[in-house]
Amino acid sequence: MTLGVKEHVADNSRMDILGAAARCFMERGYAATSIDDVARSLGATKGRIYHHFPSKADLFAAVFRAGMDMNYAAVRPYCDLPGPAVKRWRMMAMAHVLQMIDTKAFQRAVWIGVEMHLRGATTPQQRSVLNELIEYRSNYSNQFREVLLAGRDEGVFCFDDLSITNQLMFMTLNSPIFWYTPRVGETRADIEIIARQIVDYAEGGLRGTQGQST
Amino acid sequence: MTLGVKEHVADNSRMDILGAAARCFMERGYAATSIDDVARSLGATKGRIYHHFPSKADLFAAVFRAGMDMNYAAVRPYCDLPGPAVKRWRMMAMAHVLQMIDTKAFQRAVWIGVEMHLRGATTPQQRSVLNELIEYRSNYSNQFREVLLAGRDEGVFCFDDLSITNQLMFMTLNSPIFWYTPRVGETRADIEIIARQIVDYAEGGLRGTQGQST
DNA sequence: TTGACAACATACCCGGTAGTATGTTCATCA
DNA sequence: TGATGAACATACTACCGGGTATGTTGTCAA
Numbered sequence: 010m011t012l013g014v015k016e017h018v019a020d021n022s023r024m025d026i027l028g029a030a031a032r033c034f035m036e037r038g039y040a041a042t043s044i045d046d047v048a049r050s051l052g053a054t055k056g057r058i059y060h061h062f063p064s065k066a067d068l069f070a071a072v073f074r075a076g077m078d079m080n081y082a083a084v085r086p087y088c089d090l091p092g093p094a095v096k097r098w099r100m101m102a103m104a105h106v107l108q109m110i111d112t113k114a115f116q117r118a119v120w121i122g123v124e125m126h127l128r129g130a131t132t133p134q135q136r137s138v139l140n141e142l143i144e145y146r147s148n149y150s151n152q153f154r155e156v157l158l159a160g161r162d163e164g165v166f167c168f169d170d171l172s173i174t175n176q177l178m179f180m181t182l183n184s185p186i187f188w189y190t191p192r193v194g195e196t197r198a199d200i201e202i203i204a205r206q207i208v209d210y211a212e213g214g215l216r217g218t219q220g221q222s223t
Numbered sequence: 224m225t226l227g228v229k230e231h232v233a234d235n236s237r238m239d240i241l242g243a244a245a246r247c248f249m250e251r252g253y254a255a256t257s258i259d260d261v262a263r264s265l266g267a268t269k270g271r272i273y274h275h276f277p278s279k280a281d282l283f284a285a286v287f288r289a290g291m292d293m294n295y296a297a298v299r300p301y302c303d304l305p306g307p308a309v310k311r312w313r314m315m316a317m318a319h320v321l322q323m324i325d326t327k328a329f330q331r332a333v334w335i336g337v338e339m340h341l342r343g344a345t346t347p348q349q350r351s352v353l354n355e356l357i358e359y360r361s362n363y364s365n366q367f368r369e370v371l372l373a374g375r376d377e378g379v380f381c382f383d384d385l386s387i388t389n390q391l392m393f394m395t396l397n398s399p400i401f402w403y404t405p406r407v408g409e410t411r412a413d414i415e416i417i418a419r420q421i422v423d424y425a426e427g428g429l430r431g432t433q434g435q436s437t
Numbered sequence: 438t439t440g441a442c443a444a445c446a447t448a449c450c451c452g453g454t455a456g457t458a459t460g461t462t463c464a465t466c467a
Numbered sequence: 468t469g470a471t472g473a474a475c476a477t478a479c480t481a482c483c484g485g486g487t488a489t490g491t492t493g494t495c496a497a
Binding site for chain 1: 453454455456457
């Protein structure tokens with residue numbers, strides 16, 4: 010049941026394309042990115058891309074899916090942990106933020122996909138593909154909704170509308186995909202300091218301003 | 224020194240174009256929006272657009288500038304008010320959020336412009352135009368930076384890096400441009416309830432989690 | 438009244454891009 | 468060893484969209 014050498018080579022090539030496509034989509038957006046751009050950034054031509062992906066929309070969908078797969082993998086270890094909700098939330102949030110930083114290009118593509126879905130995708134069958142991915146992302150989001158509700162039940166989090174709060178929280182946790190850029194000589198510890206500030210801010214927002222000492 | 228009727232008509236036509244362009248840019252993004260799209264949404268043709276704006280990039284820049292002008296107008300009344308920083312911040316933040324909701328299309332265009340600047344605009348002289356607008360926006364942002372620092376000096380706000388915190392705060396306050404959509408039968412009070420939740424979340428993030436009772 | 442100009446519409450050009458059709462090369466396997 | 472197919476490259480088409488060049492119409496001022 011193991012894969013042969015050839016399959017590994019093909020899979021690696023596919024992955025390389027996904028990475029290059031993610032960078033291109035991040036740098037220029039979906040519409041402004043041409044298949045030739047992606048190919049050029051690989052030192053290849055369109056033929057290579059269209060050999061692995063039937064269309065530009067499918068390539069983009071694959072990038073989207075790969076990004077979400079990474080997110081699931083990063084957060085899943087923490088979302089079934091026992092103990093207080095806040096602690097579990099912090100683990101999940103930290104993993105999520107670090108994931109945003111580490112796989113920024115893919116996460117930007119996910120963002121672009123969500124935006125495209127919100128304003129209504131172009132063709133009909135592309136819409137169904139995108140809808141499936143959006144639902145995939147929605148399930149991911151639900152993992153956080155659960156822990157948010159648990160935190161409110163425990164009296165730690167304080168918010169009114171769950172949907173709005175979830176939006177605000179993800180907006181915060183996702184934000185580094187827009188403004189983070191790696192600095193020269195930056196260590197893992199530096200990145201974790203940044204991530205901690207983001208998580209702290211989000212936690213403050215979720216706890217609200219009631220019961221504040223100052 | 225007053226304008227004649229003709230000038231008023233011309234100005235109104237220009238404004239109509241700006242509004243339609245803002246909606247198009249919001250719905251399809253910059254690259255995917257064609258001049259014909261904007262014209263069609265006005266029941267007109269390209270000629271009308273190019274009569275008022277020399278290029279697509281200039282049209283976009285005008286939308287950007289108009290959006291920022293609205294923001295300045297909305298927030299300026301509050302940013303020189305005396306009293307505690309938190310109170311001043313809340314007034315400014317509330318005005319900003321309501322502005323995001325009320326002029327969503329223009330604010331989305333501003334966002335798109337910032338994104339374009341971050342990844343490096345296309346042509347050389349467009350880049351200078353965009354740079355000027357980005358600086359315009361940066362000045363706007365500085366009004367909030369000042370009140371953030373004042374709030375920290377007063378011991379109310381608690382954060383480490385000012386730039387990161389400012390990013391997180393704006394990410395929160397701007398977020399309705401992405402997920403807010405007017406509901407049928409929605410009153411002004413309903414909108415203010417939403418805005419209040421956003422401002423509350425942001426305030427919680429700025430105050431941090433230290434000194435929390437729970 | 439007329440001519441001059443603003444405010445558009447129409448018609449056209451041309452570069453770029455998604456997608457296709459057709460080579461070409463190289464490894465693998467019978 | 469030779470044939471087969473994967474993994475590309477090359478060449479081409481059709482179309483769309485920014486920009487321009489050129490009408491057309493209504494208005495106002497002298």
